[in-house]
Amino acid sequence: MKQKQLFIVLTAILMVCMSLHAKGHREMMVREREMIVKEEVCGFGNPADRIENTQNIHIDTDFFGGNIIVERTSSTSTQYYEIFFNDTISIRPDLRDTEGDWFYWCFRVSGAADQTFHFEFPGKYLGSFGPAYSNDNGKTWHWLYNKVQKKLNDFSFTFGEDDHEVYFCIAPLYTQADFDRFISQYESNPYISKHSLTISEKGRNVEEIHISHPQKRPKYKAVITCRHHACEMTASYALEGLISAVLDEPDYEWLRQNVDFLIVPFVDKDGVEEGDQGKNRRPHDHNRDYSGESIYKSTKALRERILQWSDGKLKVALDMHCPVLSGRWHENIHFVGFNEKKPDNEQQKYVNILYKRQKGELRMNPENFILAYGTDWNVPSTWSNGNFFREWVSTVEGISLATSLELPYANNEGQMVTPQNARLFGKDLADTIQFYMQESMK
Ligand SMILES: [Zn+2]
Structure with missing residues (x-):
């Protein structure tokens, strides 16, 4: 009995010693690391x-x-x-x-x-x-x-x-290398051509992509812009889907036959490549650079290019964005309502078609089609820092639809947004452009 008690006491002393040693050792290591x-x-x-x-x-x-x-x-x-x-x-x-x-x-x-x-x-x-x-x-x-x-x-x-x-x-990254990889598959496609819109402030090529019939003159024109705000990468995956649909899909032969697309995948190219926020850049960001004289090379060149290229045929302009990370409107695909100076009729028409015809995984909720002026962030103070691209392009002669999309970074009303389903949503956008043009031009 005594031997057993002695054994327990010795074991307990040994354990305490080991624990103190380990603690001392850990503290020493933590001190060293600190x-x-x-x-x-x-x-x-x-x-x-x-x-x-x-x-x-x-x-x-x-x-x-x-x-x-x-x-x-x-x-x-x-x-x-x-x-x-x-x-x-x-x-x-x-x-x-x-x-x-x-x-x-x-x-x-x-x-x-x-x-x-x-x-x-x-x-x-x-x-x-x-x-x-x-x-x-x-x-x-x-x-x-x-x-x-x-x-x-x-x-x-x-x-x-x-x-x-x-x-x-913050979401699946998308930079120039991703776009280059994507567009390289179309190198020998006769409908697509790459040009330089301008050279950015930091010496990068800001490309403009044209999709047009190699022999026919277009009846209509459409301009698609992306990354006016550098950080809004999810929109780029949807843009890929839109371009692929127009180039590849038998259903969109009408677009290839009749429409000339001008696409600028990275309006704020330097911001995308350097990992800038881009949004709310001082003194104002690229998408507030459409009042008076533009201060950025790409926005200035884009305005000039559109005016010279549109030829009275520009019917649709789509500017692609992502909203804020979370919250009511930011976790729903939506389009942005005009201010009181312009009605939302054409946007509403476009979104109604999209809702009815969309086949992709990412669904729109009819209650959240358009963020009406006066709601959430779409208030006078947002508009006071300079005109959006959408406002400027809506003044180009002959245009019927100028619209601004907000595609969530991560969550669309509980649906996980991925590069794959964002691309499918882009295809739905192309489908809607075709249907909208065909309907409007009847
Ligand atoms: Zn934006």
Whole structure:
């Protein structure tokens, strides 16, 4: 009996010693790591720097579309408090020349295989399906969650053993390389031609794409613009679907026979490539640059090009956008109502056709077709900072429909928005342009 008691006491003493030793060791490691982090924090201000924390995790933005500021790392995660090391990374979007706040961010993580990290934002900077991520160098993207989430300011990610490099973004990233990859399949297509609209402020080619019958003169013309706001990448996937439908689908032979399309895939090319917010850029953004003299090269060139090219035949102008990340109107596909100076009749006609004919997965809700003037953000103060492209183009001689689409980044009334179904929605947009033109011109 005595021997047994002695054994229990000795075992207990041994366990306490081991625990104290382990605690001391952990504290020492945490202290060491904190010291290293403190030294490295100085470098965090420059988002282009490759940032290293103490577990060899690297976060960087050294790619097209990259954008993040790492504020600090810490071991105070409430979700992983049992882990003593720096598992929590506080990040925020790099606003650059944005007036006020905005939410675009995109970064790459390496050196985190087989570990779990927790990423925290200072506010709601995630869409309802969490971050989009890609572990194949941006070829395919996934949303982190399958169901709509309410918690929009942080996420945890467990990196698999082969996840040596993972991209995280507010939504599936789309830059020039994606468009080049897409459009290269049409290189020998006789209906399509590529031109330069202008050279951007930072020396990049801002392309304009024409789709027109190689022999016939067009009866009508249509202009499609995208990325007036650099960060609104989901619209680019829909644009791909629209272009493919016009070029490939037997159903749209009428468009190929009768309509000349002018398409500008990246109005704010520098913003897209550099990972800018673009929205609310100071002194005003590209889509508020249509009052008086335009200050950006692309918007100035676009105005000149449209006036010279339209020839009284421009019937449809569609400007493609994404709204804010979450909230009532921002999680519904919708079009933007004109102010009191113009009726919404033609927009309404277009949207009614779209609703009736659409075949893609992403559905429109009849209650949310058009964000009427005076509702939500569509109020006088929004209009005071300069004319939208849509307002300007609606004054071009002969035009019947000038419209502005808002396609959600992530969530369309509970439907997950993906590159695939956004492309199908783009096809529905092309279908509606054909039907609208045929109906209107009868
Ligand atoms: Zn926009």
